[in-house]
Amino acid sequence: MNWVNKCKLPAIEAIKYNDQQCLDIDDLWNALHSTFNMALHHQVDVEILDKIVDKLTSPWLLFSREEFRITIANCSNASAPGPDKLSWSHLKIILKDDECLDTIIYIANAYIELGYWPSHFKRSTTIVIPKPNKKSYDSPKSFRPIVLLNIVGKLIKKVIGERLQFVMAANDFIHPSQLSSLKFKFTIDVGITLMHIIQTGWVKNLSTSTLAFNIAQFFPSLNHCLLTLIMKKAGFDNHIVSFFAHYLVDRKTNYFWNNFMSSILNVNIGVGQGSVLLPILSALYLSLFIYILEKHLKNLKNLVSIISFIDNRLFIS
Numbered sequence: 001m002n003w004v005n006k007c008k009l010p011a012i013e014a015i016k017y018n019d020q021q022c023l024d025i026d027d028l029w030n031a032l033h034s035t036f037n038m039a040l041h042h043q044v045d046v047e048i049l050d051k052i053v054d055k056l057t058s059p060w061l062l063f064s065r066e067e068f069r070i071t072i073a074n075c076s077n078a079s080a081p082g083p084d085k086l087s088w089s090h091l092k093i094i095l096k097d098d099e100c101l102d103t104i105i106y107i108a109n110a111y112i113e114l115g116y117w118p119s120h121f122k123r124s125t126t127i128v129i130p131k132p133n134k135k136s137y138d139s140p141k142s143f144r145p146i147v148l149l150n151i152v153g154k155l156i157k158k159v160i161g162e163r164l165q166f167v168m169a170a171n172d173f174i175h176p177s178q179l180s181s182l183k184f185k186f187t188i189d190v191g192i193t194l195m196h197i198i199q200t201g202w203v204k205n206l207s208t209s210t211l212a213f214n215i216a217q218f219f220p221s222l223n224h225c226l227l228t229l230i231m232k233k234a235g236f237d238n239h240i241v242s243f244f245a246h247y248l249v250d251r252k253t254n255y256f257w258n259n260f261m262s263s264i265l266n267v268n269i270g271v272g273q274g275s276v277l278l279p280i281l282s283a284l285y286l287s288l289f290i291y292i293l294e295k296h297l298k299n300l301k302n303l304v305s306i307i308s309f310i311d312n313r314l315f316i317s
Helices: 025-036 046-051 065-073 088-094 098-114 151-171 187-203 224-233 238-247 278-299
Strands: 123-130 143-149 210-214 251-257 265-267 305-309 312-316
Touching: 025 143, 025 251, 046 224, 046 278, 065 088, 065 098, 065 151, 088 151, 098 151, 098 238, 143 151, 151 278, 187 305, 187 312, 224 238, 224 278, 278 305
Parallel strands: 123 251
Antiparallel strands: 123 143, 210 312, 251 265, 305 312
């Protein structure tokens, strides 16, 4: 679905939440916000981190012109603008000037050094779009929130995300079963890995069984406190960990539904779909649980392989 183009959504009264019909626009905002942030008050046992060995800390170097130039060159001018109404084409013209580019780099380095992310960049616009191929569109769960952000903040986060990917590739914290949305990993790797496991079983005269499943509401459910602790385990420099501890809190958004816009609402759980940091942060988060699960399976002497593709999993035995 091309969600950049305008998409007509159902009437407010067509949506039901907790078996109650939405009678006015406030009912709709409550239904959407509650659904997209349902894990907000869930408790997390951080002691599970004790089961994972800490990686050596990697120093965080200052950003370079080349990192920013490569990143912005790969940005599509067709992307929808955020609250600041600026597009990538605007920013590409501005940053052709070296003085402007150096100013952005100086600001980005200062944010990391201070462990700070300004409130202006924490503001987002959330566009609600229908999930494809649903039998019915009378529930908030049949819709997906897409987060649109201010363009300069988005550029800085893209550069940070690229750097995180290379750091993780270097220290091997990401579980090898994770085969999507990461540097040096491709969709075709999933098929190759599965075929290898099946054919290895054939050699041993064994049959292969698989169990496929999806982690429902995964992206909106990432716990921010646990995520920063995982980053420490993964060997990130204290400056970048402190930066993310500030970046993840006190975020705010407006929802859009047809021609209606909600008031400003707080978003303090998860990482929004559309965020440039989503692939690497979700991979970090999932690696913890895959490592723990793998240990449990080995203790039970169950020969089970795991393939992970974003928020989809495949158990193979």
